[in-house]
Amino acid sequence: MGLAHINWFKYSSPQAFYPLAGRMMPWFVAAATLLIGVGLYIGFFVAPTDFQQGESYRIIFVHVPAAWMSMFLYVVMALWAGLGLGLNARPSFMMAQAIAPTGALFTFLALVTGAMWGKPTWGAWWVWDARLTSELILLFLYGGVMLLRTSIDDPRRADRASAVFALVGVVNVPIIYFSVRWWNTLHQGASVSMTAAPKMAATMLTAMLIMTLGFWMYSIAVTLARMRCVILERERQSSWGAHHSHRETMEVH
Amino acid sequence: MQWGSVSEFVAMGGYGLYVWISFGVTALCMLWEVLALRRRHAAARAGTNESIHDQCVVQR
Numbered sequence: 301m302g303l304a305h306i307n308w309f310k311y312s313s314p315q316a317f318y319p320l321a322g323r324m325m326p327w328f329v330a331a332a333t334l335l336i337g338v339g340l341y342i343g344f345f346v347a348p349t350d351f352q353q354g355e356s357y358r359i360i361f362v363h364v365p366a367a368w369m370s371m372f373l374y375v376v377m378a379l380w381a382g383l384g385l386g387l388n389a390r391p392s393f394m395m396a397q398a399i400a401p402t403g404a405l406f407t408f409l410a411l412v413t414g415a416m417w418g419k420p421t422w423g424a425w426w427v428w429d430a431r432l433t434s435e436l437i438l439l440f441l442y443g444g445v446m447l448l449r450t451s452i453d454d455p456r457r458a459d460r461a462s463a464v465f466a467l468v469g470v471v472n473v474p475i476i477y478f479s480v481r482w483w484n485t486l487h488q489g490a491s492v493s494m495t496a497a498p499k500m501a502a503t504m505l506t507a508m509l510i511m512t513l514g515f516w517m518y519s520i521a522v523t524l525a526r527m528r529c530v531i532l533e534r535e536r537q538s539s540w541g542a543h544h545s546h547r548e549t550m551e552v553h
Numbered sequence: 554m555q556w557g558s559v560s561e562f563v564a565m566g567g568y569g570l571y572v573w574i575s576f577g578v579t580a581l582c583m584l585w586e587v588l589a590l591r592r593r594h595a596a597a598r599a600g601t602n603e604s605i606h607d608q609c610v611v612q613r
Contacts, residue, residue, distance in 0.1 A: 344562075349555055355566035359575045366579065405582055413575040420571050518583065525590045532597035 314391055314531045321524040328521035335514030343507035350504075359417040360504070364491055365512040367410035369519055370438060371473050373403035377445070378470040381463035393459035394534065396466060397449060398526040402519050404442035410435060422486055430479035431487035434472060441469035455534065 343361040350357035377399040384392035414432065415425040426432065445466045452458035475482075480489045491500065491508070556562040565572045 345556075349566065354568060356568035356571055358565065358568075358572050362575055362579045402586065405586055409579050409582055412578050416571040416575040420568055522586055522590060525587075525594065529590065529593045529597050532594070532601055536597075536600050 314394070314535060317391065318528055318531050321528050325521055325524045328517045328524065332514050332517035332521055335510055335517060339507050339511035339514050342503060342510065347503040347507050348501055353421060356417065356420045357504075359413055360491070361507050361511050363410060363413040363417055364508055365515040366406045366413060367435065368512055369515045370403060370407040370410050370435070371476055372516075373399055373406065373519060374438060374442070374466075374473055375470060377403055378466045381466040384459060385463050385467070390459070393463060394527060394530050395523075396445075396463060397459075398523045398530055399519075400442055400446050400466075401526065402522050404439060404446065406515070406519075407435065407439040407442055411439065427486050429485040429487055430483035431476065431485045434476040434479050437472055438469075438476060441466075441472060444469070 339361065343358060347358070349355060377396045380392045380396040380399065383389065384396060411432075414435075418427070419425050445462045448465050449458045449462040452461055479485060480487055492505070563569055563573075
């Protein structure tokens with residue numbers, strides 16, 4: 301059977317995606333737990349003390365993964381939103397809806413852990429430099445995307461409005477990323493560069509990358525979980541949502 | 554490993570407060586998100602079961 305015969309749209313319907321997401325979730329939870337466990341172990345017990353910042357630098361193992369995920373999830377959310385607008389596909393909007401709160405959470409965590417790192421390193425919890433300010437704007441953008449959805453009663457209009465908002469806001473992501481290069485910021489430059497050799501010890505870099513992978517797997521797991529909630533909530537009125545949930549409940553008993 | 558004792562590990566070279574608040578807040582937020590989603594899923598399922606009930610009542 302050729303590739304053309306596979307029905308690629310089979311899993312794009314909420315009815316088919318709901319049980320699939322349920323089956324995928326435990327794998328991503330397991331991967332996240334394992335990766336974060338290994339990342340924490342290397343971060344605290346293998347990685348050496350930083351010669352400039354002492355032990356305070358270990359905040360990097362949550363700060364950088366959280367900050368990366370905050371930007372990455374925004375781009376993924378905007379892609380689903382754009383796909384939803386382009387194809388007028390409801391599942392794409394639901395995907396964007398499922399990603400937003402986790403992206404907002406990681407933005408919040410990047411800001412809080414950044415403050416915890418800023419105080420001992422710069423002597424200030426907060427400075428209005430380009431990196432910090434653009435990351436704060438990212439939190440407001442996530443907030444805007446989510447508020448816009450809850451403030452519009454008609455789900456179709458809410459989908460479209462928040463998708464347009466998400467797409468417009470995506471310009472902020474490269475601004476965050478390049479802010480340390482474009483402006484003279486108190487925030488340090490990129491920890492990892494594609495072109496230059498790493499500036500930190502190999503074990504530090506390893507711990508940071510493993511933690512990032514762990515946060516990534518966590519994000520997929522909670523997005524799938526939220527997608528299941530969104531599917532049930534939206535299909536509440538339709539016969540399928542009721543039927544499926546009812547059937548699963550029956551299977552449990 | 555650079556830690557001679559548990560208290561040295563907790564102290565984090567004098568930065569313990571900053572380091573542990575960072576990791577603690579992150580852990581709490583992630584656990585809270587997981588628990589909140591569990592509650593939301595349970596509520597959503599209860600909601601759909603209620604709507605079956607409503608439909609049955611209406612049909613009768």
